[in-house]
Amino acid sequence: xxxxxxxxxxxxxxxxxxxxxxxxxxxxxxxxxxxxxxxxxxxxxxxxxxxxxxxxxxxxxxxxxxxxxxxxxxxxxxxxxxxxxxxxxxxxxxxxxxxxxxxxxxxxxxxxxxxxxxxxxxxxxxxxxxxxxxxxxxxxxxxxxxxxxxxxxxxxxxxxxxxxxxxxxxxxxxxxxxxxxxxxxxxxxxxxxxxxxxxxxxxxxxxxxxxxxxxxxxxxxxxxxxxxxxxxxxxxxxxxxxxxxxxxxxxxxxxxxxxxxxxxxxxxxxxxxxxxxxxxxxxxxxxxxxxxxxxxxxxxxxxxxxxxxxxxxxxxxxxxxxxxxxxxxxxxxxxxxxxxxxxxxxxxxxxxxxxxxxxxxxxxxxxxxxxxxxxxxxxxxxxxxxxxxxxxxxxxxxxxx
Numbered sequence: 159x160x161x162x163x164x165x166x167x168x169x170x171x172x173x174x175x176x177x178x179x180x181x182x183x184x185x186x187x188x189x190x191x192x193x194x195x196x197x198x199x200x201x202x203x204x205x206x207x208x209x210x211x212x213x214x215x216x217x218x219x220x221x222x223x224x225x226x227x228x229x230x231x232x233x234x235x236x237x238x239x240x241x242x243x244x245x246x247x248x249x250x251x252x253x254x255x256x257x258x259x260x261x262x263x264x265x266x267x268x269x270x271x272x273x274x275x276x277x278x279x280x281x282x283x284x285x286x287x288x289x290x291x292x293x294x295x296x297x298x299x300x301x302x303x304x305x306x307x308x309x310x311x312x313x314x315x316x317x318x319x320x321x322x323x324x325x326x327x328x329x330x331x332x333x334x335x336x337x338x339x340x341x342x343x344x345x346x347x348x349x350x351x352x353x354x355x356x357x358x359x360x361x362x363x364x365x366x367x368x369x370x371x372x373x374x375x376x377x378x379x380x381x382x383x384x385x386x387x388x389x390x391x392x393x394x395x396x397x398x399x400x401x402x403x404x405x406x407x408x409x410x411x412x413x414x415x416x417x418x419x420x421x422x423x424x425x426x427x428x429x430x431x432x433x434x435x436x437x438x439x440x441x442x443x444x445x446x447x448x449x450x451x452x453x454x455x456x457x458x459x460x461x462x463x464x465x466x467x468x469x470x471x472x473x474x475x476x477x478x479x480x481x482x483x484x485x486x487x488x489x490x491x492x493x494x495x496x497x498x499x500x501x502x503x504x505x506x507x508x509x510x511x512x513x514x515x516x517x518x519x520x521x522x523x524x525x526x527x528x529x530x531x532x533x534x535x536x537x538x539x540x541x542x543x544x545x546x547x548x549x550x551x552x553x554x555x556x557x558x559x
Contacts, residue, residue, distance in 0.1 A: 177203065178431045189294060191287045193496050194522055196431050197515075200438020220433025221501055222388045223426040225399040228285075228314045229406020230415040234353060237407075240311045247305065247474035248312035254466030255281040256320075259459060266455055271327060275506050276455075278324050279514060280463050282313040284496025287522065291491070291529045302484040305475060306491050317498050318403040319345060325397035328505040344396055352404045356411035364412040371417050380421045399501065437500045441515035452513050460520055467493045483540040490532035494525020 181199040185192035241248070260277035264270065288310060292298055326341045355363075370376045384405050391401030409418045468489035475485025495518055503514040528535065 174203075174432070174435070175428070178428075178435060181435075182431070190526065191284075191290050191496070191522075192431075193284070193286060193434055194519075194526075196434035197438035197500075197519065200435040201441055201515075203435070203439055204442070216429060217432035217436045219385070219425070220429040220431070221399055221504075222384060222402040223422060223429050224402075224433070224497060224501070225318055226384050226402040226406045226422075227419065227426060228318075229403040229408075230410050230419055231311075232315070232407050233410040234356065234407070237315055240308060240315070244305070244308040244312055244478075246477055247309060247470070248316070250474050250477075251309060251312065251467075251470045252281070252316065254470050255463075258466055259462055262458060262462060263455060266451070266458070268455070272507065272510070274324060274327065275502065275510075276459060278320055278502040279499045279506070279517065280459055280466075280495070281320065281502075282317050282495070282498035283310065283467065283492045284494045284498065284522070284525070285310045285314060287494045287496050287526060288492060288529060291526065295530065297533075300484075300487075302475060302480055302488045302491075305478050305480065305488050306471075309470075309474070309488075309492060313498070317501075318397065318400045321502060322391070322396040322400040324502065324505050325392075326395050329395050341396075344394055345400070348391060348394075348396070348400065348404060352408055356408055360408075360412045363408070364414060367412065367414045367417060371414075377421045380418050381425065384422070434497075434500065437503070437515070437518075441512050448513070452510070456513050456517060459517060460524075463495065463521060464493055464524065481540075483536050483542070486536035486539050487532045490528040490535050492525075493521070493528045495521035496525075 177199050178196060181195040182192045185195040256277040259280040260273045263273040263276040268276070288306065292303060292306065297303055322345055323341055326337075326344075367376075370379060384402055387401035387405045388398035389401070391404075392398040406415070409415050468486075471487075471489030471492050472482075472485045475488045476482070478485075480488070499514070499518050499521070503511065503518070506514055
């Protein structure tokens with residue numbers, strides 16, 4: 159597709175890149191996560207950025223590289239340790255974030271696949287937004303932060319699997335026990351293959367990376383293997399994000415996550431920024447897009463998403479051994495939604511994209527505010543008890559003084 163303005167590709171790509179730069183710069187100035195401003199820039203530009211398919215295709219690499227970088231944060235040992243420590247809170251999170259939304263949307267008489275998509279979109283908090291606010295508000299050392307980051311890790315592990323399941327159904331699979339069994343068999347086979355490679359070939363892989371790490375051609379290997387694995391999982395009917403995530407895990411197992419991360423850092427930042435911009439550009443708000451049924455569904459999902467995440471944090475915090483106040487801080491800190499919701503939304507019906515876009519923007523803004531002021535909001539619910547000053551005993555003077 160050629161753009162209507164007849165602009166050369168390089169000129170159009172340059173304009174888009176500069177717009178992304180200013181969007182990110184504004185985000186830095188106002189200390190808001192840049193994700194929001196990339197989406198807003200896409201909303202403003204609208205169809206202009208969709209007029210060049212090459213740029214749009216490049217933006218799809220944003221999903222791949224986003225999940226690849228998530229994979230770099232894990233190895234199998236860390237994933238197992240995190241699961242052991244936080245599995246009960248993680249299951250609670252999955253119940254409130256996915257199961258409740260799925261059931262309610264089905265009760266509102268939407269089809270089964272739409273209910274599945276709604277649950278996927280509402281499930282995970284934004285790791286990018288949450289971690290940025292924790293750093294900016296100097297709360298990294300707080301006692302509740304360990305639980306917040308643990309939940310982010312749990313969601314980061316579950317999200318690629320959930321995305322693979324949704325992707326398999328989106329490609330034409332029916333919701334039968336046989337189909338579900340085949341999907342899980344594929345996911346298990348891919349995980350098992352990566353586990354075997356990491357167990358028996360991680361040392362040769364490590365030595366191979368060491369031999370090329372200083373060469374210019376290393377970026378071709380790193381980029382190529384990520385895209386190749388993503389294409390393979392997409393080819394067998396799973397999500398491309400799962401393949402990228404597992405390559406990241408494999409690199410972490412080989413102990414080369416830092417080297418590979420540096421090699422692809424610039425490409426990742428550009429591709430992810432373009433991805434969020436194109437999501438914003440795909441949202442077109444018209445009156446016909448919002449019938450009473452969709453508006454009701456949007457309101458219900460927003461309310462349940464806020465309540466569900468707060469309850470996850472609060473109840474989960476108490477299970478974890480935190481105080482009521484610290485548990486409330488966890489609940490207020492994880493309300494936001496962002497990148498995972500956007501990635502899940504690409505499988506939604508086209509007529510539902512505007513509603514999804516509005517949901518992401520609403521939840522991102524509400525979540526940023528609640529996370530920013532989480533300690534103050536928690537103080538309103540559970541005020542700190544004032545320390546009583548001990549009364550000094552009055553010492554009577556002896557009679558001889």
